Amino acid sequence: MIWALNSCKGTRTIAARCGAGAWRNSARLPAPRGYHASAARLDIAAAPSEKTGAMAEKYILNTYARPPIVLSHGKGSYVYDTGGKKYLDFTAGIAVTALGHSHPEVAAAVADQATKLVHCSNLYHNQWAPRLASEIVEATLAAYPQGTQGIYAKAADGTDSASLARVFFSNSGTEANEGALKFARKYGKHIAETGVLGKGTSEALRGDPNLKCNIVSFTGGFHGRSMGALSVTANPKYQKPFTPLIPGVQTAKYNSTEEIGAFVDERTCAVIVEPMQGEGGIHTAQVEFLRALRRRCDQVGALLIYDEIQCGLGRSGALWAHQLFPKDCSPDLLTMAKPLANGIPIGAILASSKVAALIKVGDHGTTFGGNPLACRVGTVVLGHITDTKFLEHVRAAGEVLEQELTVGLSQYLGNAVVELRGTGLLRGMQFSSDPAKVIDLARQRGLLLVGSAGNTVRLVPPLNTSIDDIKRGASILIDCVKQSVAEEGAK
C-alpha cells in the first residue's frame, strides 16, 4: 500500500521532524528549559507522523480496510489529510457529524466542559445528563401532544410525569441496542409472570417467564457487533465467525407483512427494526409493514424497538424517521447514537413509561454513559436538529441531491445505476456491480463516500452541508460514475 506521507517541513515538534520512533522516544526525554508541558503535549498529540500508516498496520488490529490517507482536521463539510488535500465529506464519519467538523459551538462546549467536569460516573448526578434526557423526551413527545401508543403513550389525565418515556445513556449505538434488548427481556418475563397477556396469547406462558424471551429481527438490518446486537444482525459475514449467538432470535423478511404473524408470537418479547435501513443498503420500511408490526406486538404483548441509530436525529428530514409514518406506527423503545454528540461517543435508549416502570436500580449500568462532556455536546446538537429551519434544510438538500443525480445520471439509470433511494440526507445509489471503483475515484477527486450492502453507495453528508456543496458532491460523483463506466466498457 502506498501511503500519502506527511512532509516534515514546517512542523514544530520533535515527533514530526524525526518520525515515529522519535515520537515514541520523546516521551522519555527530560523536559527542556522553559518547556510548557501542557502546550507541548497538545502539539505532539496534534502532530501527524509520517509513519502513521506503517504504525497502524503494525499496531492496530486488522478489522478495517482503509485507504492510504491520514486525516488530520476538518471544517464544516470538509476534511483534510496530512498532505493538505481537501475532501468534501459525504460520509460524515458514517452519519455522525451532523453539524460538520469543528463546529464552533461543539468545540466551545467541549473546551469549556473539559475544564469543568468530564466524568464523574453514574454514582452521582451531573448537570448535563438530566438536561439532555429532558430535551430528548420533550422534543420527541412534541410530535404527538395528544399522545398515542408506545413512547408517546400518556396517562389518562395526561399530566402525570410517571407517564413519560425515560432515557438511558450509553456510549455507542451497539450498547443502546444491547440495553434495549435487555429491557425487552425483562418486560417479557414480567408479562409471562404476571399473566398480563395481550389478546390472542396463549395460557401456556403463565408462570414460566423464560418462555417469553424470543426476539424477531429482519433481513438487511444492522444493529451492532456485540453478542446480543450481532445476534439480531442477520448478516452471515458478521455472524458466522462468532457463532453460537444468543438463542431465541428469528429473522423475518424486511417489509414482508405476510410473515409477521408466523414470526411474532406469544413467545416474542421484542421486535427490533430500522424504519430506514442504513448499512443494509438504504431501504425504507413500508407503512403497512410497520403498522402490522405495531399491531402484532400489541396482540402478543411484545415490545417494538426502533433502531434509529443511523436514520434518526434529523437524517431523514424529520427528528425521527418513524415520525414520517402515521402515529399508529410508534415504538415502545427507540435507540439512538451516531450524531447525538457530533462525534463524541454517546448512545441512548428512549423507553416508554410502561417499560421504564419495570427497570429498577441495578438492572443495567455503564461507567461512561451519561457523562457530562458527551451530554453537554448532545444539548448543542439537539438544539440545532430540533430547529424546524434545520430540518427544512435537510429535506431541501436531500431533494437537490436526488434531483442532481437523477438528471446527471439519467443515461445510466436502470443499467449501471440500478436505483437512487432514500429520504432527507440518507440516500443510497445502488449499482449493478461493486461500486468500489467509484468510491476510489471519488476519493481521488476529493469526495469521501461510504458503501453499504447490495452494491450501494451511501450518501450521508453533514446535515448542514450547503446546497452548493451538495451540488458539488453530486457533480463529482456523476463524473466518477461516467469515468468508471467508460473504463469498464473499454476493458
Ligand SMILES: Cc1ncc(COP(=O)(O)O)c(C=O)c1O
Ligand atoms: C442502525 C444501526 N444500529 C446500530 C449501529 C451500531 O452503532 P455503533 O457503531 O455506534 O455501535 C449502527 C452503526 O452503524 C447502525 O447503523
